[in-house]
Amino acid sequence: MDQIKRLEILNDLGLHGRAAARIVELTGQYKSKLYFIKDGHREVDGSSILSILTLACPKGTEIQARAVGEDAEELLDNLSKLFKRKFGERK
Amino acid sequence: MTDHKVIENTRLQGIAVSPGIIIGKARLVDRTKQKIIYQYLVDEDQIKQEKERFKEALDITKEQIVTLKNRMSDQIREHSFILDAHLMIVDDSMVSDATINIILEEKINAEWALKKSVQKIRQLFEEIDYEYIRDRINDVENVAERILRNLVGKEQDNLSEINERVIIVAHDLSPADTSELNTAMVMGFIADVGGLTSHTAIMAQALKIPAVVGLESVSNQVEDGTLLIVDGYNGEIIIGPDDDTIIAYEEKQVQHERYKSSILRLSHLSSETVDGHRIAITANIEFLEEVIAAKDHGAEGIGLYRTEYLYLRSKGIPEEEELFEDYRQVVENISPSSVTIRTLDLGGDKFLSDSELIGEINPALGLRAIRFCLKEPEIFKSQLRAILRASAYGRIRLMFPMISGLQELLDTKKILNEVMNDLEKENVEYDHDIKIGIMIEVPSAVTMADILAKHVDFFSIGTNDLIQYTLAIDRVNEHVAYMYEPYHPAVIRMITQVVKAARDAGIEVSLCGEMASDPFCTALLLGIGINEFSMNAGGIPLIKKIIRSISREEAVNDLKDILQFETVREVRKFIEKKMETLMPELKDKDFYMKLSLNNS
Numbered sequence: 001m002d003q004i005k006r007l008e009i010l011n012d013l014g015l016h017g018r019a020a021a022r023i024v025e026l027t028g029q030y031k032s033k034l035y036f037i038k039d040g041h042r043e044v045d046g047s048s049i050l051s052i053l054t055l056a057c058p059k060g061t062e063i064q065a066r067a068v069g070e071d072a073e074e075l076l077d078n079l080s081k082l083f084k085r086k087f088g089e090r091k
Numbered sequence: 092m093t094d095h096k097v098i099e100n101t102r103l104q105g106i107a108v109s110p111g112i113i114i115g116k117a118r119l120v121d122r123t124k125q126k127i128i129y130q131y132l133v134d135e136d137q138i139k140q141e142k143e144r145f146k147e148a149l150d151i152t153k154e155q156i157v158t159l160k161n162r163m164s165d166q167i168r169e170h171s172f173i174l175d176a177h178l179m180i181v182d183d184s185m186v187s188d189a190t191i192n193i194i195l196e197e198k199i200n201a202e203w204a205l206k207k208s209v210q211k212i213r214q215l216f217e218e219i220d221y222e223y224i225r226d227r228i229n230d231v232e233n234v235a236e237r238i239l240r241n242l243v244g245k246e247q248d249n250l251s252e253i254n255e256r257v258i259i260v261a262h263d264l265s266p267a268d269t270s271e272l273n274t275a276m277v278m279g280f281i282a283d284v285g286g287l288t289s290h291t292a293i294m295a296q297a298l299k300i301p302a303v304v305g306l307e308s309v310s311n312q313v314e315d316g317t318l319l320i321v322d323g324y325n326g327e328i329i330i331g332p333d334d335d336t337i338i339a340y341e342e343k344q345v346q347h348e349r350y351k352s353s354i355l356r357l358s359h360l361s362s363e364t365v366d367g368h369r370i371a372i373t374a375n376i377e378f379l380e381e382v383i384a385a386k387d388h389g390a391e392g393i394g395l396y397r398t399e400y401l402y403l404r405s406k407g408i409p410e411e412e413e414l415f416e417d418y419r420q421v422v423e424n425i426s427p428s429s430v431t432i433r434t435l436d437l438g439g440d441k442f443l444s445d446s447e448l449i450g451e452i453n454p455a456l457g458l459r460a461i462r463f464c465l466k467e468p469e470i471f472k473s474q475l476r477a478i479l480r481a482s483a484y485g486r487i488r489l490m491f492p493m494i495s496g497l498q499e500l501l502d503t504k505k506i507l508n509e510v511m512n513d514l515e516k517e518n519v520e521y522d523h524d525i526k527i528g529i530m531i532e533v534p535s536a537v538t539m540a541d542i543l544a545k546h547v548d549f550f551s552i553g554t555n556d557l558i559q560y561t562l563a564i565d566r567v568n569e570h571v572a573y574m575y576e577p578y579h580p581a582v583i584r585m586i587t588q589v590v591k592a593a594r595d596a597g598i599e600v601s602l603c604g605e606m607a608s609d610p611f612c613t614a615l616l617l618g619i620g621i622n623e624f625s626m627n628a629g630g631i632p633l634i635k636k637i638i639r640s641i642s643r644e645e646a647v648n649d650l651k652d653i654l655q656f657e658t659v660r661e662v663r664k665f666i667e668k669k670m671e672t673l674m675p676e677l678k679d680k681d682f683y684m685k686l687s688l689n690n691s
Binding site: 054 | 212
């Protein structure tokens with residue numbers, strides 16, 4: 001039930017407001033809880049836009065996403081796609 | 092507000108972010124801090140009550156934000172994202188759960204607890220190294236203030252009730268503030284903080300009213316009703332101007348208006364060069380409603396009707412009937428002139444809901460425009476049917492975007508033929524001689540232009556994408572945008588090649604990118620042999636004026652020189668020198684670009 005995935009931030013602006021909002025939107029569609037861990041930092045709540053912003057991740061940062069719950073795998077898959085498509089950021 | 096006197100004729104210099112000059116009265120958007128009571132709670136009952144009171148305030152806050160969002164006019168709707176983020180902040184565990192925990196644990200009232208949780212968030216944000224993330228604390232403060240106001244129960248400063256024409260003065264304007272404003276009553280904006288890309292600037296530009304920001308402390312220096320002059324050209328404001336200053340600015344205002352209307356007046360004259368060549372000037376539009384403005388600005392038809400709007404507006408694909416109605420009205424309104432309708436120029440991902448996340452790494456090179464239509468023939472056919480049916484009501488020209496080679500064009504025409512056959516079988520009327528054309532915006536189409544020309548009735552050169560694809564420059568990417576360059580010899584050669592191919596095949600060729608409305612490109616394009624320019628309505632008067640003052644023969648001769656140049660710099664130098672003698676008043680390019688912007 002507990003799944004972990006490494007994610008890289010590919011978009012130019014990093015985890016800014018709009019990107020964080022996209023993550024919160026996505027997380028809201030699943031039953032599982034989502035957490036983010038940046039190296040050496042405490043774990044933060046993936047459904048909190050402010051927590052995600054305080055991770056302060058510019059382009060190129062790697063973070064770990066941990067999902068807990070019945071649909072954890074699906075959540076992480078779609079999360080990973082969201083990161084890969086740079087949060088739909090039109091450059 | 093302190094009881095200071097407004098000093099007469101105080102001049103302040105800020106940053107001009109939206110052009111124009113206005114003289115009017117100030118209206119302060121005052122976000123005075125609330126008087127907050129701090130108190131300890133005595134028993135469990137009180138604590139429970141306090142928690143409920145806080146939750147209610149959150150609910151009211153969310154309702155207010157949703158109402159604001161729904162009230163946003165179409166002009167500013169694209170900024171509604173910020174309000175979505177505000178809704179998320181209200182619900183954020185660092186705001187809602189954290190405050191409730193503080194109420195429960197520290198036994199203090201909700202206002203105090205909220206202050207404490209915001210303070211904690213502020214500390215976390217202050218440690219962030221990246222300014223654009225750190226600045227989001229402003230959104231948190233903004234939301235917290237709204238929650239506080241709802242807790243304290245003080246009336247919101249009701250901006251929607253402004254009922255006289257005023258100049259809005261603020262420390263900073265939030266999207267929530269501006270969405271509350273009755274924009275018809277706002278003559279201009281001035282603010283203490285902000286820059287060219289600040290929300291205030293974007294709003295002012297969208298509303299086409301003057302704005303000056305970065306005035307530091309103007310919101311402390313004026314009161315409601317103070318007379319102000321705002322000069323959105325130079326970024327200057329004058330507080331409490333004396334009579335002489337007012338008269339001077341009224342004159343300046345009249346001068347600017349006179350120049351704008353002098354161009355506008357000429358816009359209905361025909362666009363003919365001094366040596367007698369007629370050049371067609373048409374408009375690019377996105378909505379049916381823009382047809383009127385296009386005609387008012389002197390457009391001789393619609394050179395590009397972008398059809399994406401109806402597909403993006405509602406959820407799902409619009410019905411053929413809705414498309415037909417829209418196209419029919421456009422063609423009837425512009426009649427007897429013609430309208431060139433470009434078929435859908437969208438990427439496939441726009442039609443899938445976000446959660447499916449079928450993204451593309453490089454959408455400009457991906458499944459979009461004609462490629463998407465060929466992959467989804469049912470969507471495409473429904474649009475083609477609508478266009479063809481509307482062609483019975485006036486003059487429509489049909490244009491396909493992003494054609495990159497002959498096979499693609501033949502496949503597209505095959506589908507068009509199927510649709511025509513269907514309509515015939517159904518005895519539905521349409522224009523059997525409808526002109527078919529393609530956008531030339533992919534470099535391969537330029538190279539193949541002589542071949543493609545044999546299969547269509549016209550070309551329209553889309554310079555925005557053509558330059559982007561040719562120079563491999565994403566103009567929205569700030570690191571390379573400076574290399575986006577219409578004067579690049581490669582671009583000039585490509586346009587020349589397309590025009591030659593069209594001329595050899597005896598078909599028409601127009602140009603519909605931003606180059607068409609750039610006064611510094613007009614002579615160049617004329618020399619190359621473009622005889623239809625299609626642009627945003629606002630740009631038409633100025634381009635007409637230029638065309639009426641140059642000779643095509645001279646432009647053709649100049650082109651020979653220009654084609655010899657090897658670098659952008661040489662081309663630019665040559666053209667700027669020409670412009671200086673041709674239209675000295677245009678020397679200040681930025682100023683006149685702003686003018687034409689404000690005109691549209």
